[in-house]
Amino acid sequence: MAPNFIIISLIYLLVPAIFLFATVLAFRAQRNWATITMLASICIIFLIIAYTMFSLYTMFSSRGPGFTEPSALDSIIETLFHISPITFIIGLVGFMCTSKKIYRQQDELGYEKIQLTKKLNALNQSQP
Amino acid sequence: MNTTDIQTYAIYLSFFGIFLLFIIGAVTAFKNYRSGSTLSMLIFSILSTIGICGFLFSVYQLQNLAFTTYSSSSTSGAMPSPTAMSEYQKLSKLYVEFMQYSSITLIACLFLFAISLAVFCCRIGNLRKRNQQLEDLNEMLQLRLTN
Structure with missing residues (x-):
């Protein structure tokens, strides 16, 4: 049962790991409220999934009491598990909206470059 | 529908x-940047929403099936008939299979969405670098023009 459980845990951890990788790339691209929110949320989600998998693994492997009363930590983790995806997605939507500025800036800079090059060429041709 | 059902839903x-x-x-x-990565993000987000819809549908159907099977027998105070039980088992197996396929679709689409997001973030990072290079180039051209 244990090897299967480890494989399933790794598959479930792979998705937040890729999201974490993407968020780190987003944070490197632009450092604002959106990417900081995304990074904090995905780190919390990743830690929660890892903790849940670890606690389930220890519960199944120890063969002790099957079910114990949920502790205060478990209720905090449950609350965070419900809040973190919402904050992550708010950050993601914010990132998509703020990245609009980068495309606009690229268009403006490209246009400016063309204009400056034209002016420079005209100036070079007018001079003997 | 009790409090636990409401919490689940x-x-x-x-x-x-x-x-x-x-x-x-x-x-x-x-809308802002039409490329393969943004298109795949859009497709996989729609597919993952379909996956969660399927999952939600199967959970609802399973609960509904259990409720209808057991509530019809509980009025008479007896266990459900063997025909009803076999029908219940057949349908519940079908819905459990549908739930499994929905969750697999959901996980797979989330995985692909995450990869598309990583590609998109890489592109944004490259665009930012390119913008800095363009800014430097424009400054240089401006200096040449003024001189």
Whole structure:
């Protein structure tokens, strides 16, 4: 049962790991409220999934009491598990909206470059 | 419908809302920058929403099936008939299979969405670098023009 459980845990951890990788790339691209929110949320989600998998693994492997009363930590983790995806997605939507500025800036800079090059060429041709 | 059912549905509906926000984010990205990565983000966000819809549907159907099977027999105070039980087992197996396929679709689409997001973030990083290079180039051209 244990090897299967480890494989399933790794598959479930792979998705937040890729999201974490993407968020780190987003944070490197632009450092604002959106990417900081995304990074904090995905780190919390990743830690929660890892903790849940670890606690389930220890519960199944120890063969002790099957079910114990949920502790205060478990209720905090449950609350965070419900809040973190919402904050992550708010950050993601914010990132998509703020990245609009980068495309606009690229268009403006490209246009400016063309204009400056034209002016420079005209100036070079007018001079003997 | 008791409090536990409401809590279960509230959790699934909140996840459904999150996936709708995923679609909004992907649509915003696709409107601003039309590329393969944004298109795949949009497609996989829609597919993952379909996955969560399927999951929610199967959970609802399973609960509904259990309720109808056992409530019809509980009025007479007897166990459900063997025909009803075999029908219940057949349908519940079908819905459990559908739930499994929905969750696999959901995980696979989330995985592909995450990869598309990583590609998109890489592109944004490269665009930012390119913008800095263009700014430097424009400054240099401006200096040449003034001289």
